[in-house]
Amino acid sequence: MSFKTIFVTVFLSTALILSAFLVNSYRPPTQVRQPTAALVKAVGKCAECHRTETAAVVYEFEMSAHAAADVTCLDCHQPVEGQTPVEHRGFTIATSLTAANCKTCHATEYEQFLRSRHGAVAWAAVAGPDDFTPEQIAHAETYHPGWVKRPANALARLEGPSAIAAGCAECHDVGRPNADGSIGTCTACHSRHASSVALARQPQTCGQCHMGPDHSQIEIYHESKHGVMFNAQRAQLNLAADPKHLTTADMFVPTCATCHMSGLDGLGVTHDTTERLSYFLFADVSDERPGKAMAQERMKEVCLKCHTKPAIDEYYAQAEAVVESTNEKVGQARDLMNSLRERNLLTPAPFDEPIEFLYFDLWHYFGRTAKHGAFMGGADFVQWHGNYELLATFAEMRELAEELDHADGE
Ligand code: HEC
Numbered sequence: 001m002s003f004k005t006i007f008v009t010v011f012l013s014t015a016l017i018l019s020a021f022l023v024n025s026y027r028p029p030t031q032v033r034q035p036t037a038a039l040v041k042a043v044g045k046c047a048e049c050h051r052t053e054t055a056a057v058v059y060e061f062e063m064s065a066h067a068a069a070d071v072t073c074l075d076c077h078q079p080v081e082g083q084t085p086v087e088h089r090g091f092t093i094a095t096s097l098t099a100a101n102c103k104t105c106h107a108t109e110y111e112q113f114l115r116s117r118h119g120a121v122a123w124a125a126v127a128g129p130d131d132f133t134p135e136q137i138a139h140a141e142t143y144h145p146g147w148v149k150r151p152a153n154a155l156a157r158l159e160g161p162s163a164i165a166a167g168c169a170e171c172h173d174v175g176r177p178n179a180d181g182s183i184g185t186c187t188a189c190h191s192r193h194a195s196s197v198a199l200a201r202q203p204q205t206c207g208q209c210h211m212g213p214d215h216s217q218i219e220i221y222h223e224s225k226h227g228v229m230f231n232a233q234r235a236q237l238n239l240a241a242d243p244k245h246l247t248t249a250d251m252f253v254p255t256c257a258t259c260h261m262s263g264l265d266g267l268g269v270t271h272d273t274t275e276r277l278s279y280f281l282f283a284d285v286s287d288e289r290p291g292k293a294m295a296q297e298r299m300k301e302v303c304l305k306c307h308t309k310p311a312i313d314e315y316y317a318q319a320e321a322v323v324e325s326t327n328e329k330v331g332q333a334r335d336l337m338n339s340l341r342e343r344n345l346l347t348p349a350p351f352d353e354p355i356e357f358l359y360f361d362l363w364h365y366f367g368r369t370a371k372h373g374a375f376m377g378g379a380d381f382v383q384w385h386g387n388y389e390l391l392a393t394f395a396e397m398r399e400l401a402e403e404l405d406h407a408d409g410e
């Protein structure tokens with residue numbers, strides 16, 4: 001063989017291998033990363049059929065940490081205590097899964113989730129205590145006294161069942177009791193088959209529910225320095241990093257999850273989103289939470305992974321001053337409403353008079369927004385969507401109150 005022939009052969013075969021590699025690298029990762037033989041065996045029957053029936057489900061599953069850890073379809077889909085077994089193509093499965101299915105392997109996360117306000121409290125905010133067992137109520141009340149044993153929400157009752165089902169419930173069912181005795185769902189943040197921490201760390205995942213004028217956390221975030229940097233640098237962040245070893249090198253810009261849940265640089269991961277909060281900011285007049293000092297310390301520990309103490313102490317002092325001044329403004333409006341009620345100038349029924357809606361907007365939109373903005377870097381929300389609207393709405397309320405006064409005098 002001449003040198004030329006050898007050269008051409010080697011050249012051609014290298015080119016062939018290279019192009020095969022290139023073609024391969026353009027294929028979707030699910031086609032390239034074949035599951036292990038053992039996994040195929042365990043997942044086999046379900047996946048074989050569902051690859052044609054519901055292909056996306058199988059692809060998502062194959063990309064998940066579960067597939068990598070040899071967790072099978074049936075591990076999640078088998079009925080646990082309290083679930084209805086359904087005969088399905090030679091298998092016994094549950095078609096309606098809840099947090100109870102995840103809990104069989106993730107008990108710690110479930111316990112933390114259960115004591116947070118994402119648990120029972122979130123559902124009681126809409127429907128009161130009626131859907132819970134006495135044990136569930138007792139458990140939630142030890143962590144949040146008075147927040148489950150309360151009447152069903154008055155506004156929800158007025159709006160009616162269809163508005164509750166397609167509205168309130170879509171967000172608040174994160175803590176709705178299930179027929180199997182468990183509470184809530186894990187898939188709101190992780191999804192069903194991707195079971196992803198990267199997804200849970202995306203601000204938009206929290207923003208499914210944490211949005212709009214009454215809890216503008218996602219809008220505030222995108223406007224804050226943190227959100228701006230996240231959007232500019234997200235490609236450099238390692239959103240899929242293992243939660244047990246998450247460092248500031250993976251996440252040098254915080255998302256919602258970083259501040260409220262992550263175990264950054266050795267701090268503990270928590271599914272109790274209440275742990276790091278020191279005020280009831282969502283309330284009309286915001287009181288301190290029990291355990292305020294500890295909660296602030298926990299949150300500040302997170303800030304201090306990236307900032308210095310004087311800067312954070314100063315930021316907190318500024319935000320607390322906004323809470324105090326908002327409390328004062330909302331307090332004045334509340335006093336006005338109370339005095340109208342005492343003088344029988346309002347009916348006892350809620351939400352049947354225009355001034356009641358104005359007062360609701362005042363604290364539920366503008367007061368909240370000002371306080372949330374102050375703690376999460378949303379200057380525009382403290383100012384134009386917050387304090388400015390507070391002033392304007394209070395002026396309108398005073399005018400309506402005067403009219404009610406006059407009408408009474410006539
Ligand atoms: C021979 C094909 C086949 C096999 C094997 C199979 N499925 Fe299915 N599965 C289907 C089809 C088709 C549907 C659509 C609804 C129906 O016809 O039951 C379905 C529906 C489902 C549903 C939705 C049911 C509902 O009522 O919402 C789940 C969950 C499910 N399958 C899980 C599994 C799991 C887990 C396995 C393995 C343990 C499995 N399937 C095995 C074909 C199959």
Ligand code: HEC
Nearest residue numbers: 046047050054057058061066072073076095096097192195
């Ligand atoms: C991490 C747990 C988990 C694993 C593993 C898992 N599933 Fe599911 N699956 C769920 C949950 C949760 C739901 C939502 C059930 C509900 O609506 O109550 C679901 C729903 C489904 C549905 C109905 C989808 C729809 O939108 O109608 C199908 C079909 C299904 N799974 C098939 C599979 C197959 C096939 C596998 C394996 C390749 C699998 N699942 C693995 C948790 C899992």
Ligand code: HEC
Nearest residue numbers: 065069071075076101102104105186187190195196197242
């Ligand atoms: C049969 C046991 C089992 C069940 C059931 C199960 N998981 Fe997992 N899960 C695992 C294992 C094993 C891992 C991988 C090792 C680890 O990180 O602990 C894992 C990892 C995870 C992770 C981390 C993924 C990552 O990228 O680090 C999440 C999130 C998760 N599971 C969510 C869920 C949710 C939500 C459900 C219910 C819909 C569920 N799991 C049901 C066993 C299970």
Ligand code: HEC
Nearest residue numbers: 121125126153155156167168171172208209210211215282
């Ligand atoms: C878009 C999602 C979404 C919808 C729809 C929604 N909420 Fe909420 N709700 C939230 C979030 C998120 C919070 C947490 C606000 C905070 O802590 O800043 C909240 C807070 C609350 C609170 C205050 C917390 C508490 O436990 O008292 C009440 C009460 C409440 N919602 C009731 C309702 C009712 C009633 C409806 C329907 C009329 C409803 N919500 C519709 C997402 C939603």
Ligand code: HEC
Nearest residue numbers: 099102106109110113186189197200201243244257262263
């Ligand atoms: C409010 C959103 C949310 C809900 C609801 C939620 N998770 Fe998570 N979960 C997260 C986030 C965010 C992380 C990653 C934390 C971090 O950044 O390290 C996570 C991490 C995890 C991990 C990996 C933990 C580790 O230390 O490796 C598991 C397992 C898990 N979740 C399971 C669950 C289970 C089970 C449920 C239901 C009981 C659940 N999650 C409900 C947001 C959520």
Ligand code: HEC
Nearest residue numbers: 117121122125171172174188205206209256257260273274
């Ligand atoms: C499915 C809707 C939903 C999703 C998704 C969701 N939340 Fe929530 N969250 C709620 C509701 C509803 C409440 C109000 C609970 C209450 O106080 O009644 C809430 C309350 C909170 C609170 C306040 C808890 C307290 O003690 O007052 C924090 C903090 C929080 N969520 C953080 C997050 C983070 C971070 C994420 C994303 C990783 C997230 N949430 C995803 C619905 C959701």
Ligand code: HEC
Nearest residue numbers: 206210217218221254255256259277278279280281282375
């Ligand atoms: C830089 C850290 C940081 C980021 C990022 C962040 N938060 Fe917050 N968040 C805070 C602090 C600090 C507070 C006020 C804590 C307190 O009460 O002491 C707060 C308050 C809240 C509350 C108010 C609970 C109440 O009492 O009404 C909710 C809900 C919330 N955050 C959700 C989110 C969501 C959703 C995102 C992302 C869209 C987010 N946060 C992003 C630090 C952060």
Ligand code: HEC
Nearest residue numbers: 225226248251252253254259299302303305306307312315
């Ligand atoms: C994971 C790292 C990280 C965490 C955690 C974090 N931040 Fe930041 N923060 C940043 C980065 C990066 C910037 C942008 C700094 C710059 O301009 O270079 C920033 C900017 C800020 C700014 C604006 C500074 C300015 O002068 O423009 C404030 C205020 C702030 N952070 C407060 C907080 C508070 C309060 C917490 C905790 C509740 C917190 N941060 C948590 C990384 C973090």
